Amino acid sequence: MDSKPSVSPDLRPAYLPEREHQRVKILVAGPMGVGKTTAIRTLSQIPTLHTEEVMTDAAVGTDDVSLAGLRDKTTTTVGIDFGRLTLPGDRIVLYLHGTPGQRRFLPLWEGIAFGALGALVLADTRRLDESFEVMDLIEERGLPYAVAVNIFPDSPDYDLEILRSKLDLHPDTPLVTCDAREMNSSLNALIELTAHSISSVGVGVGAS
Numbered sequence: 001m002d003s004k005p006s007v008s009p010d011l012r013p014a015y016l017p018e019r020e021h022q023r024v025k026i027l028v029a030g031p032m033g034v035g036k037t038t039a040i041r042t043l044s045q046i047p048t049l050h051t052e053e054v055m056t057d058a059a060v061g062t063d064d065v066s067l068a069g070l071r072d073k074t075t076t077t078v079g080i081d082f083g084r085l086t087l088p089g090d091r092i093v094l095y096l097h098g099t100p101g102q103r104r105f106l107p108l109w110e111g112i113a114f115g116a117l118g119a120l121v122l123a124d125t126r127r128l129d130e131s132f133e134v135m136d137l138i139e140e141r142g143l144p145y146a147v148a149v150n151i152f153p154d155s156p157d158y159d160l161e162i163l164r165s166k167l168d169l170h171p172d173t174p175l176v177t178c179d180a181r182e183m184n185s186s187l188n189a190l191i192e193l194t195a196h197s198i199s200s201v202g203v204g205v206g207a208s
Contacts, residue, residue, distance in 0.1 A: 016093060017093065019091075020091075021090060021091050022093070023095065024092055024093065025094075025115050025116045026097065026120060027097055027099055027116045027118070027138075027143070028119070028120050029098075029120070029121050029122070029145075030123060031127070031130035031131060031133070031134060032130075033124075034130075035124075036099070037098060039122065039178075040082070040083040040098050041083070043183065043190065044083025045083075046084050049080070049081065049082040051081070080099070080108075080112055081096075082095070082098070083096040084096065085187075087194070094190065099112050109137065113141055113143065116143060117198070117201065118146070118196065118197030119144075120148055121135060121145050121146070122149075122150050123148070123149045123150065125157075126152070128167060132168075144193075144197045146173065146176070146189065146193035147175045147176075148176050148177070149163060149176070150178060151178065160175055163175060174193065
């Protein structure tokens with residue numbers, strides 16, 4: 001989409017539109033510690049639901065927290081993150097479902113993914129290789145997806161075409177950079193995904 005709307009968080013309504021609108025389920029996926037919980041918290045117009053737990057010694061040998069970006073991580077999502085966002089124009093309402101980033105939660109992931117129109121995959125340039133497992137799971141379900149590279153202060157800076165090559169993305173797969181802490185940046189990534197998903201499906205989604 002060419003135009004990028006600017007939305008102030010203070011002006012975002014917390015209610016569903018009264019006019020006819022489309023309700024769309026979107027996954028927010030990616031490896032552990034990539035910013036999924038932050039992105040949903042940033043975007044949601046309603047108080048978000050999070051199922052985070054403190055990481056304990058039981059995770060040793062299972063979750064490698066020695067990797068870049070994970071050394072200070074003390075909690076992880078073990079269930080679901082949930083938020084809701086009405087896109088500008090009040091025609092599409094997104095229900096955002098964050099998924100755990102570890103493969104051992106695959107049965108839960110499959111349940112969350114049921115009925116989703118598409119997925120926004122967050123990636124970290126410090127550990128791009130961890131994104132492949134998540135993208136494989138999404139492709140196996142036949143879901144369209146977009147990739148948003150979340151920018152961290154110490155992330156290597158790559159040209160988008162180089163990132164596309166490193167991630168081995170299909171030419172039609174949207175690829176953007178974003179800051180999961182910033183509303184407009186995260187919103188732009190979601191709009192790219194929504195347009196791509198609706199185009200890929202080829203039909204409208206159900207209206208309320």
